[in-house]
Structure formats: C-alpha cells, structure tokens
Amino acid sequence: MRGLLIALVVILAVLVGVDFGARWIAEDRVAVALQDALDLPNPPEVDVRGFPFLTQALDGRYDDVGLSAPGIAYGELRDLTLTADLSGVSLPLEDLVDARVERIPAERVTASARVNPTDLARLLDVGELTIEPLTADDLERLRSEAEADDSGASGSARALADVDPASSVRLTSSTTVGGQSIDVAVIASFRLSGGRITLQARDIRTEGGEGAVGQVAAQALRQRLSGFSTSVDPGRLPFAITATELRAEDGVLVVSGTARDVDLLDPPGA
Known part of the structure; x- marks a missing residue:
C-alpha cells in the first residue's frame, strides 16, 4: 500500500512538472510571436x-491570459x-x-498603457x-496654504478653486530661475479627448521657497505655467484598443480601454 502511494505521488509530480513545462513552452512561443508582430x-x-494547462491546450482555448510589455514606443511616447x-x-x-503561431484570436482584450514620468519629463522639457x-x-490643504501665504510662493487659492482631485495630479520637478535651481510643484488637470492625453497646468508653487526669494521665484514661475501643459498622442494602441479611460495610479498616468474579437498578431492600425 505504501509503495502504491509513493508511486502515485511520483506520477502526480511528473504530471505537474509536464504541465508546467508545457505552459512555459507555450508562453514563450506566444511571446516571441507577439514580439515579432508588434x-x-x-x-x-x-x-x-x-x-x-494541458486541458486548455488540448481544447485550444484559454480564458484567462495576462500580458505585460515594458519600454515600448507608440505615438509620441517612448516608454510605455x-x-x-x-x-x-x-x-x-x-x-x-x-x-507556427500565425493567428491568436481573442474574444475580449482589456489593456492599459502606463505613461511613465520619463516620457512626460521629455515632453515638458524638464x-x-x-x-x-x-x-x-x-x-483643501493646498488652498489653505495659498490663502495664508501672500508671497505667492505657495500658489494661488483661486487657481485651485475648481480643480477636481479625481482628474488632477501633482507634478514635482526642478527648473532654473535667475541662474538657480528651484524645486517646483505643479497642480495639473488631465483628461482624455479624441484619443489624446491632455495635461493642463492649473497652479505652480515653489517647494520650500519663502519670503522675498520665494516671491521672486513664484512670479517668474507663474509666467512659465503654460510650459507645464501638454497634449500627447499615445498612438493607436495594440489589439485595436480604443482608449476610453485615463487615471493617475502609482506615480504614472494610465490610459486604458477594451476591444472585442481581435487577432493579437495584427499590428497597431491594421
């Protein structure tokens, strides 16, 4: 009896190993096909x-598959x-x-493209x-700080009056004012319109700038506020995805959408 149990355990371990090995081979071949097609x-x-995995492979149908591809370029973006x-x-x-993977039809694809800060920094030239x-x-805290600071270094409460936090972000970077490097924070609203990502700077403030120095820097920066606005075309995303949502998440902007009945190996725009 003990020998039979040991044999069953060994057989089960072999079957599991075969299943995982077959899964790895399939994932690798699909990945190579996608890399070439896209x-x-x-x-x-x-x-x-x-x-x-093997029961799915025998049936030729897979109902739960995930993909991830960093560092790709689409449209005006270079690091999606x-x-x-x-x-x-x-x-x-x-x-x-x-x-011989030439077609990969899928009934439904839900995709997201993460716009990394390096891309936005390049487009904003910061x-x-x-x-x-x-x-x-x-x-509310930013508005209170702006109202309490007459120098303007803490931004403008009026500029923040109608800002919606659900569609806004805080951008922090550095720029040069009067030959000195100044840390700045920009409050910007974002939206998705006509497939383009639009970022509109609403307010700007110096980080740590107070008194006369902060006031001079704030006045100079306010003249550059529009320089922190941009409109970005992410291009036609793979899998015939139409972008329908834009959100801020984990330090990036995320544009996402859904497509149905597509061939994963069709190039973007096909």
Missing part, C-alpha cells in the same frame, strides 16, 4: 492562468508599459507544437519628474 524591443511576459488581460483566446495545440495623485484633503 515590433516590440523585447518579448512580452505572457501568463497563461488556470490549472491544469503595456499590460493586458485576455479572455476567449484561441490557439490550436498543433500550432504550439509546430511553433528634469526628473514625479507624478502624484491628489485627494480632496490634499487640495
């Missing part, structure tokens, strides 16, 4: 979820991180076995840039 600098990470969740993916087993989401409490 002209990506590196193979994306492909995650075929669900266990066991693309993530996608796929369902209803069809891929015959013989295509995987023969390494140094290192950080992006932080805003809450209603943050805005």
Whole structure:
C-alpha cells in the first residue's frame, strides 16, 4: 500500500512538472510571436492562468491570459508599459507544437498603457519628474496654504478653486530661475479627448521657497505655467484598443480601454 502511494505521488509530480513545462513552452512561443508582430524591443511576459494547462491546450482555448510589455514606443511616447488581460483566446495545440503561431484570436482584450514620468519629463522639457495623485484633503490643504501665504510662493487659492482631485495630479520637478535651481510643484488637470492625453497646468508653487526669494521665484514661475501643459498622442494602441479611460495610479498616468474579437498578431492600425 505504501509503495502504491509513493508511486502515485511520483506520477502526480511528473504530471505537474509536464504541465508546467508545457505552459512555459507555450508562453514563450506566444511571446516571441507577439514580439515579432508588434515590433516590440523585447518579448512580452505572457501568463497563461488556470490549472491544469494541458486541458486548455488540448481544447485550444484559454480564458484567462495576462500580458505585460515594458519600454515600448507608440505615438509620441517612448516608454510605455503595456499590460493586458485576455479572455476567449484561441490557439490550436498543433500550432504550439509546430511553433507556427500565425493567428491568436481573442474574444475580449482589456489593456492599459502606463505613461511613465520619463516620457512626460521629455515632453515638458524638464528634469526628473514625479507624478502624484491628489485627494480632496490634499487640495483643501493646498488652498489653505495659498490663502495664508501672500508671497505667492505657495500658489494661488483661486487657481485651485475648481480643480477636481479625481482628474488632477501633482507634478514635482526642478527648473532654473535667475541662474538657480528651484524645486517646483505643479497642480495639473488631465483628461482624455479624441484619443489624446491632455495635461493642463492649473497652479505652480515653489517647494520650500519663502519670503522675498520665494516671491521672486513664484512670479517668474507663474509666467512659465503654460510650459507645464501638454497634449500627447499615445498612438493607436495594440489589439485595436480604443482608449476610453485615463487615471493617475502609482506615480504614472494610465490610459486604458477594451476591444472585442481581435487577432493579437495584427499590428497597431491594421
């Protein structure tokens, strides 16, 4: 009896190992096909979820697949991180076995493109840039600070009066005023319109600037406020995704959308 149990455990371990090995091979072949079709600098990470894998492979249908591809260029952006969740993916087993992946139909694709701060810094022509989401409490505190500071170094309460925290961010960077490097914070509203990401600077303040020095810097910076606004075309995203949502999340701007009944190997714009 003990020998039978040991044999069953060994067989189970072998089957699990075979399942994971087959999954790895399939993910690798799909990644290579996607890299070639979408002209990506590196193979994306492909995650075929669900266990066991072999039953899905025999059926040729996968209902939960994840993709992740960092450092890709689309439109005016050069450092997008693309993530996608796929369902209803069809891929015959013989295509995987023969390494002949020419079509990957999917019933539904939900994708997000993360706009990294390095891209925004390049477009705004500023140094290192950080992006932080805003809450209603943050805005109330900023308005109070602006009202209490007559120098203007803490920004303008009037400029922040109608800012919606749900569609606004705080951008922090550095710039040069009078030959000196000044740390600045810009409150900017963002929106998605006509497929373009629009960033509108609403207020600017010096970080740590007080008194006469802060006042001079604030006056100079206010004349440059429009320089922290931009409109970005992220281009036609892969998988025929139409961008429908824009949000701030974890220090980046995220544009996302959904597509149905697409071939994952069709190039953007096809």
